[in-house]
Amino acid sequence: MSSSISRNKSQEPQGEFSANVEQRETTGKIFELIFLLGLSIGLVVLAVLVFDVFKDGLGRLLSPGFLTETPSRFPDRGGIRPAIFGSMLLGGLVMLISVPIGVGAALYLEEYAPKAWWTDIIEINVSNLAGVPSIVYGLLGLGVFNYLLNFGPALLSGALTLSLLSLPVIIVTAREAIRAVPDSLRQASYGLGTTKWQTVWNHVLPYAIPGILTGVIISVSRAIGDAASLIVVGAVSFLTFNPGLFQRFMALPIQIYTYITRPEPGFANAAAASIIVLLLLILVLNGTAIYLRQRFSTFK
Amino acid sequence: MQNANFSNEFNREYRRSLEKAASDDIQEKIIETLLFCCALISVLTTFGIVFIIFRVTFDFFQEVSFAQFFLDTKWTPLFAEKHFGIWPLINGTLMTTVIAMLVAIPLGLCSAIYLAEYASPKVAAILRPAVELLGGVPTVVYGYFALLFVTPVLRSFLPLEIFNALSAGLMMGIMISPTVGSISLDAIQSVPRSLREGAYAIGVTKLETIFKVVLPAALSGIAASIILGISRAVGETMTVLIAAGQEPRISLNPFQSVETMTAYMAQISGGDSPRGSVNYNTLYAVGAVLFLITLGLNIVSHWISNRYKEKYD
Numbered sequence: 001m002s003s004s005i006s007r008n009k010s011q012e013p014q015g016e017f018s019a020n021v022e023q024r025e026t027t028g029k030i031f032e033l034i035f036l037l038g039l040s041i042g043l044v045v046l047a048v049l050v051f052d053v054f055k056d057g058l059g060r061l062l063s064p065g066f067l068t069e070t071p072s073r074f075p076d077r078g079g080i081r082p083a084i085f086g087s088m089l090l091g092g093l094v095m096l097i098s099v100p101i102g103v104g105a106a107l108y109l110e111e112y113a114p115k116a117w118w119t120d121i122i123e124i125n126v127s128n129l130a131g132v133p134s135i136v137y138g139l140l141g142l143g144v145f146n147y148l149l150n151f152g153p154a155l156l157s158g159a160l161t162l163s164l165l166s167l168p169v170i171i172v173t174a175r176e177a178i179r180a181v182p183d184s185l186r187q188a189s190y191g192l193g194t195t196k197w198q199t200v201w202n203h204v205l206p207y208a209i210p211g212i213l214t215g216v217i218i219s220v221s222r223a224i225g226d227a228a229s230l231i232v233v234g235a236v237s238f239l240t241f242n243p244g245l246f247q248r249f250m251a252l253p254i255q256i257y258t259y260i261t262r263p264e265p266g267f268a269n270a271a272a273a274s275i276i277v278l279l280l281l282i283l284v285l286n287g288t289a290i291y292l293r294q295r296f297s298t299f300k
Numbered sequence: 301m302q303n304a305n306f307s308n309e310f311n312r313e314y315r316r317s318l319e320k321a322a323s324d325d326i327q328e329k330i331i332e333t334l335l336f337c338c339a340l341i342s343v344l345t346t347f348g349i350v351f352i353i354f355r356v357t358f359d360f361f362q363e364v365s366f367a368q369f370f371l372d373t374k375w376t377p378l379f380a381e382k383h384f385g386i387w388p389l390i391n392g393t394l395m396t397t398v399i400a401m402l403v404a405i406p407l408g409l410c411s412a413i414y415l416a417e418y419a420s421p422k423v424a425a426i427l428r429p430a431v432e433l434l435g436g437v438p439t440v441v442y443g444y445f446a447l448l449f450v451t452p453v454l455r456s457f458l459p460l461e462i463f464n465a466l467s468a469g470l471m472m473g474i475m476i477s478p479t480v481g482s483i484s485l486d487a488i489q490s491v492p493r494s495l496r497e498g499a500y501a502i503g504v505t506k507l508e509t510i511f512k513v514v515l516p517a518a519l520s521g522i523a524a525s526i527i528l529g530i531s532r533a534v535g536e537t538m539t540v541l542i543a544a545g546q547e548p549r550i551s552l553n554p555f556q557s558v559e560t561m562t563a564y565m566a567q568i569s570g571g572d573s574p575r576g577s578v579n580y581n582t583l584y585a586v587g588a589v590l591f592l593i594t595l596g597l598n599i600v601s602h603w604i605s606n607r608y609k610e611k612y613d
Contacts, residue, residue: 133594
């Protein structure tokens with residue numbers, strides 16, 4: 001890299017050298033504004049999006065029964081209760097399943113794994129899995145949970161699929177958090193004659209928890225917002241009861257998708273109202289996690 | 301008397317602690333094995349994906365030839381007159397991806413450069429999570445916004461179809477810009493200060509330092525982020541399913557409705573093709589193509605970022 005810089009510089013002085021600093025600084029200022037503009041465009045779009053969704057959906061959201069009733073064929077009647085229940089159950093299950101497994105895998109890779117070809121393979125594997133599209137996870141869930149294990153298109157299949165989807169992100173971020181724990185902490189613990197697991201459980205994990213939580217939030221809120229894999233696994237668009245573990249299920253993103261695709265005009269408002277609920281759910285999730293992270297890091 | 305008692309007690313304690321150490325050892329082994337199993341699940345996931353997708357894809361190619369799949373230019377598996385040419389789906393995917401990247405690359409790079417080089421640490425601490433929020437919004441929401449806000453606005457001055465590649469691509473670009481941005485930001489931040497100071501020392505302005513020193517030095521990280529962004533755009537489903545439509549065609553007109561590979565997969569899953577039929581198996585065949593494309597892109601991205609990573613360490 002340095003050679004290409006010196007080449008550029010040696011090519012430059014061909015004509016008369018003029019510093020022209022003022023003009024160069026002005027160009028610099030203009031570009032600073034362009035960079036800032038580029039950064040703001042996304043934020044402006046986000047603001048417009050939130051405003052638009054609230055404008056379209058707030059009225060429907062506040063209409064009686066929207067949160068507490070089951071869906072209806074008519075755009076201005078019924079509600080999204082089964083979808084809310086479905087999403088909360090899915091989110092809870094994903095946390096129960098993927099957090100212990102993800103943190104366990106991260107601990108193994110960081111604390112226990114020997115340096116060998118097969119641990120390299122696991123590592124490469126995890127980072128590749130993080131890039132597999134969600135709809136492909138849907139195919140995996142369909143094949144393994146629906147047909148091989150015979151759960152059918154039930155909530156459990158959806159939850160397991162979403163868990164596999166969120167595992168790689170949890171593993172990657174948990175590993176980073178564990179790697180950031182200073183080695184002196186481990187040495188001090190071993191110096192007291194503790195076993196490896198005692199050191200990991202009592203010292204490494206508590207220290208790493210804030211970082212691990214970040215990964216958990218990111219991946220679980222992604223799982224709650226994911227629709228593609230659930231469509232493939234077989235989420236339904238209409239339920240008249242709260243979904244149970246082994247029953248057919250719906251979730252908020254699926255409900256939103258269904259509302260958007262209905263041609264009658266009022267359904268767009270219902271979709272917007274459901275989007276508000278979904279965004280609030282994700283916000284609450286993130287808020288809780290940020291609170292926990294704050295708490296744990298001051299505790300430390 | 302008391303002394304003997306004490307030494308007895310001590311011996312007993314000592315023996316107990318030795319036994320405890322032995323059982324600790326077994327416990328340790330069990331724990332290590334459990335943790336290993338956790339790590340193994342990721343490998344099993346990959347095996348599962350590969351096995352399930354390619355087993356059904358194999359069935360598919362028993363009935364449909366490679367030539368029909370890769371040489372035909374029509375995709376009509378659900379019609380009476382069946383064609384299985386994948387190209388219209390690849391065309392749709394390519395078009396929405398190109399539009400998305402035309403948005404995501406400039407936006408991502410601008411935010412990365414601004415956050416790394418211009419923003420004060422305090423401002424960056426607020427702006428960075430704010431920008432990353434864009435990537436955390438569920439994609440179905442972007443689909444809603446593309447179809448019901450962006451398309452009507454664009455239609456007021458462009459001859460757009462209701463479902464079109466342009467709106468879907470634009471929103472997908474906004475969604476992916478944080479992916480490009482945050483990896484580029486890491487790359488830019490890992491360029492050592494000494495390089496910048498060297499540039500300033502010879503009287504170069506800040507902007508020139510960025511364009512001629514910092515960005516070239518961070519180029520590998522930026523390239524990796526762009527390829528990862530492409531991979532995300534190729535695999536994104538809900539936005540294109542909702543806003544880009546379901547009309548497989550070969551065309552370069554972004555104002556028209558197209559169908560991407562992912563949108564087709566979602567469409568066939570929601571339909572009622574019986575399991576095992578050729579129609580149903582197209583889901584896996586298209587899934588296999590999608591998986592291979594994104595896998596290839598991810599590997600290239602990792603390869604680039606690993607290859608140049610430790611240059612300045």
